[in-house]
Amino acid sequence: MVILGKTMGIKKPFTEVIRANIGDAQAMGQQPITFLRQVMALCTYPNLLDSPSFPEDAKKRARRILQACGGNSLGSYSASQGVNCIREDVAAYITRRDGGVPADPDNIYLTTGASDGISTILKILVSGGGKSRTGVLIPIPQYPLYSAVISELDAVQVNYYLDEENCWALNVNELRRAVREAKEHCDPKVLCIINPGNPTGQVQSRKCIEDVIHFAWEEKLFLLADEVYQDNVYSPGCRFHSFKKVLHEMGPEYSSNVELASFHSTSKGYMGECGYRGGYMEVINLHPEIKGQLVKLLSVRLCPPVSGQAAMDIVVNPPVPGEESFEQFRREKESVLGDLAKKAKLTEDLFNQVPGVQCNPLQGAMYAFPRIFLPARAVEAAQAHTMAPDMFYCMKLLEETGICVVPGSGFGQREGTYHFRMTILPPVEKLRTVLQKVKEFHIKFLEKYA
Amino acid sequence: MVILGKTMGIKKPFTEVIRANIGDAQAMGQQPITFLRQVMALCTYPNLLDSPSFPEDAKKRARRILQACGGNSLGSYSASQGVNCIREDVAAYITRRDGGVPADPDNIYLTTGASDGISTILKILVSGGGKSRTGVLIPIPQYPLYSAVISELDAVQVNYYLDEENCWALNVNELRRAVREAKEHCDPKVLCIINPGNPTGQVQSRKCIEDVIHFAWEEKLFLLADEVYQDNVYSPGCRFHSFKKVLHEMGPEYSSNVELASFHSTSKGYMGECGYRGGYMEVINLHPEIKGQLVKLLSVRLCPPVSGQAAMDIVVNPPVPGEESFEQFRREKESVLGDLAKKAKLTEDLFNQVPGVQCNPLQGAMYAFPRIFLPARAVEAAQAHTMAPDMFYCMKLLEETGICVVPGSGFGQREGTYHFRMTILPPVEKLRTVLQKVKEFHIKFLEKYA
Structure with a gap:
């Protein structure tokens, strides 16, 4: 302005x-996805559940969400971690997305957009104490939420440069350089990845993700995977691979040890519902003590907006073939x-x-x-x-x-x-x-x- | 749990x-206020604007909110400070509530519930630097958000005790004692008040509020007035007096100098819309430099949930006599x-x-x-x-x-x-x-x- x-x-x-x-x-x-808004309207004003102008599949979703809310209302607080059935739907979505790699609803935290999740988890990881300041590796160019939160938390921003000559690819040698130099003045503990990239738009190859995970394992870095653009992949030959899936496929030495938080949101993809501030994070291999701190920190703010949680539910649980709204949903998407x-x-x-x-x-x-x-x-x-x-x-x-x-x-x-x-x-x-x-x-x- | x-x-x-x-x-x-949910449903799914089952006054509100949203949609980000016309409605509400004491929309910040406003402003005030740690005065008993945020920010919690023998009244001599003792080990800069009280339920007298303001002026304390229960006053003889109004009535020496942030929310009152995470804060006499920091901090999180902002709009801009929905609204309230x-x-x-x-x-x-x-x-x-x-x-x-x-x-x-x-x-x-x-x-x- x-x-x-x-x-x-x-x-x-x-x-x-x-x-x-x-x-x-x-x-x-961009017009909102009709089905998402129908479910939201039904949840907002349940009198509409009697209206013939809303499809049955939307009503079914709305009833399910409302039944999981206190007093059957979006106006009640949810648990700090989010509405149970929505966390279950998120876990089911991740499992489908990752070709069967299981996800545990207990590891899912609904958030106020992805930004909230990212800044909350960074706060926990940085506040760990220790003699030297915590270093957080971020790509350059980066989405400025990262630098802002790192500065707020008085952590050390450790830059690794994406390779512009090579379509903004992430090169593990550059990661290695960044960590080596950072160790001279801080304690690098977190590695942030944005895939697909913002502002750079690259989509990481499976090989690159494996290399990054191996590096995180070697260096005992907490991986923070910002995957909010997971539905936004355009180039032929490119595919989205989630860090979670690759981690799992690399075997138990990795999948039981590397700590990973990944983020998604209602704001991007094909729905573009930024205003609802819906999002989730999946956190795996988190130390139980840190998990306790996380739950405590979240509970101070009571809960993420329940309307945003409901929007997230529709993103992860859209109409499927055979349902009344499927054709229109597919067309719009x-x-x-x-x-x-x-x-x-x-x-x-x-x-x-x-x-x-x-x-x-x-x-x-x-x-x-x-x-x-x-x-x-x-x-x-x-x-x-x-x-x-x-x-x-x-x-x-x-x-x-x-x-x-x-x-x-x-x-x-x-x-x-x-x-x-x-x-x-x-x-x-x-x-x-x-x-x-x-x-x-x-x-x-x-x-x-x- | x-x-x-x-x-x-x-x-x-x-x-x-x-x-x-x-x-x-x-x-x-408790059932939601019908009018509020009608407006919210109309904003969520604007097709309903053509439905004869919604009253005209609800449609009028919904159209006004949507016109102020990017792309006429709740799905767009708003400005970090909140949707303009909603901030105007909040300012108009405060002016009415305070018998004409003017409120400036520029001083209104829409928030993710009151908790978000309180923790954000505390973060700004505590990060001010200085040699000794910042002291924050809070009532005992207090709402635990305060102690949690103070501890998160590594500030010093300075307790002042409410007088249980005297119906939990706030006694300025006790404030004086607390500040005097605190000055030995920290720099008391912020005074938090909860009125009506949580958990204690007292309603402060006008005289008490004057005394507190005078004390804050003397000690150059930033006043933080948690007034989320402003509609919840029951005892005959008790009335809610806003800190803003009393400050103004005490004359320019006070009203141009004492820094004050006051908070309200969609969660309490008669609407009880906790899940939408709507709220606002009004901040007056804030130092321009601090204001700059505040705006920067807020913009990192993009914006508060727009659905919560819309709910806040209805709380401050409910049906008035002569409007179609007024009688039902009045009855429900x-x-x-x-x-x-x-x-x-x-x-x-x-x-x-x-x-x-x-x-x-x-x-x-x-x-x-x-x-x-x-x-x-x-x-x-x-x-x-x-x-x-x-x-x-x-x-x-x-x-x-x-x-x-x-x-x-x-x-x-x-x-x-x-x-x-x-x-x-x-x-x-x-x-x-x-x-x-x-x-x-x-x-x-x-x-x-x-």
């Missing part, structure tokens, strides 16, 4: 601000994911046609993170404004086109490189226009500072 | 566990509050008929916090079980009657005194039975350990 403020009162060369800066699908016009795949390709192709812009394939998630090569004079002009060069670029882009994107410096990047993050959430035709405008802006920018 | 576990598998002398331990109205059978008032009196009267039990009037909130006089042999028996004596008492009560209450030691109490907290949320006739059972249990307990 500060950025927007700068342009207020001045006649603008655009008619509309396009907020391509945040992964907020419904704000960009495929339409959202199909469009995202189309837009991922379109964005990559169009960015790579712009001179001075290099964009890796958007294998997953919902962002492009192109590298922009800025002329020396533009860098000087930014410095004259005491701005990071990519911040300067993004400000100019906003002022001249109304397109709002986030400078790479907000996520971290190798020194001397510049990027921005743009969502691919605008509808296809609008996105095409946006990309065309960015292209024109970029060419003019290069000319101006040549 | 640990407590309940102890009784599992053993044949129990009761047929039902009565959870009188937590202020969870709907779990005890008065029925809940009327029953609570009846139950408050009933509970006080019945407890005071029991030998060895002393119960102050339940002027407000939704709890009784009777003092129980335990025989020396009961105290010894508890010690033999390495339990606090009131914990021992509550365990026995649960095992023998199925009634679940919370020992006073969970809230803090003067040494050598024992209490428990019991909600008055069960329906009137059920509450009467519960009280009768507690009486019989207590008499038997006294006999056993005489």
Whole structure:
């Protein structure tokens, strides 16, 4: 909003601000999944259970959720860990997703969006005490929740760099370097992974995940797998592999020892229900004492929003073939994911046609993170404004086109490189226009500072 | 749940566990306010806006909320501080409540229940730095959120004792003593007040609030007023006075200088919508730099649940005379509050008929916090079980009657005194039975350990 403020009162060369800066699908016009909202409405106002305009399968889900709530109402507190039957549904979902690898409802914690889970578990892990400060490994570029929470907790942020030349892959040698150097001044205990990547959009190969798990096992690192984009995989040849599944398949030496927390959310995927703040974490091999602390910490805040828990239930327990709502659900889901795949390709192709812009394939998630090569004079002009060069670029882009994107410096990047993050959430035709405008802006920018 | 576990598998002398331990109205059978749920259902599933079974005033509210949401959907993120029009409605509510004392929407922050607001503001105030640790004054008995957050933040808990002999009144001389002693080992910076009291149920007089504000002004303490029970005042002669209003009426020397955060919630009052995790805080005279930190901290967690924000909107913007839903709303509201008032009196009267039990009037909130006089042999028996004596008492009560209450030691109490907290949320006739059972249990307990 500060950025927007700068342009207020001045006649603008655009008619509309396009907020391509945040992964907020419904704000960009994506329609909610009908079935999810039907169940939510039934839970909210149970009189509707008598209405013929709601399908039976939605009513069945709503009755089941309400029966598990105190006083059969979304208005009661749930257990701090979340409503029992919803945790069971999450566990069943994980088991299905991972081809039968079992999940225990007791290891599932419902959260206020994934952010809440991530910051809660980091708080527990960092507060462990010890002589030196706790080091937390995070990818660079990263989603800034991590750096913010690490700083809040007075832990040490340990950067490992993703390999831009290699489609933002995670290289275990780079992890090794980061840990080795970190050990000189802190105690590296946690390794955060974002897969599919935010802001970088890469999807990790099974081999890479194995390597990471082996490394975590060697170094006794707690693995924190941010898997909120697990439904958002577009590139042919890419598939989502959960850390949990790979861990299990690597055998008991790994699966009984490596500590892992993984996160999911109602906010991303094909449902984009950000506002409900629903999420879960699955935590395995957690030391019983730490688990006790976790439960205590969670209980202070009473419970996550029960409406968000209900939304999470529908995400993990959607209509299945044979149910009345299945066809419509399938159509809606495929339409959202199909469009995202189309837009991922379109964005990559169009960015790579712009001179001075290099964009890796958007294998997953919902962002492009192109590298922009800025002329020396533009860098000087930014410095004259005491701005990071990519911040300067993004400000100019906003002022001249109304397109709002986030400078790479907000996520971290190798020194001397510049990027921005743009969502691919605008509808296809609008996105095409946006990309065309960015292209024109970029060419003019290069000319101006040549 | 640990407590309940102890009784599992053993044949129990009761047929039902009565959870009188937590202020969870709907779990005890209270029905949601129809209007609130209608608006929420309309917001959740906007197709219902065409349904003739919903009243126009509910539709009007729903349309207004949706228009203020990104993509007209509860599924979008809101601004971190909350949806604009809801913050405006909160400000208008406060202005009405306080007889015209103005409230600025810019000072309103929507939160994930009041707990979130309280812990967030404490985090900001404690992280201020300085040589000695920050002291936070809290009443004893207190709601344990405070002690938990203070301990999490590694701040110093500074106890001031409420005056049980004087209906749990807050005595400024006791505040003075607490601050004087605290200054020897920490830097007291924050004064927390719970009014109406939890677990103690007292309603502070206007005079008392003035004295507290004057004291905070003298000592430059940040005032933190937990006013979530502002609608729950029962005793004739008692009235809720907001700290904000009294502060304003004390004149500019106070109203421009004393820093105050006050909290409200959807969870208590007559609506009891705990599960939605809605709440707000109003923060005045906050130092701009601290305000900047607050906004930054809030933005890390993206936003409070938008459904909870919508619920908060209905709490502050209910039907008014002349609107279609007003009569039903008024009836439902008065029925809940009327029953609570009846139950408050009933509970006080019945407890005071029991030998060895002393119960102050339940002027407000939704709890009784009777003092129980335990025989020396009961105290010894508890010690033999390495339990606090009131914990021992509550365990026995649960095992023998199925009634679940919370020992006073969970809230803090003067040494050598024992209490428990019991909600008055069960329906009137059920509450009467519960009280009768507690009486019989207590008499038997006294006999056993005489």
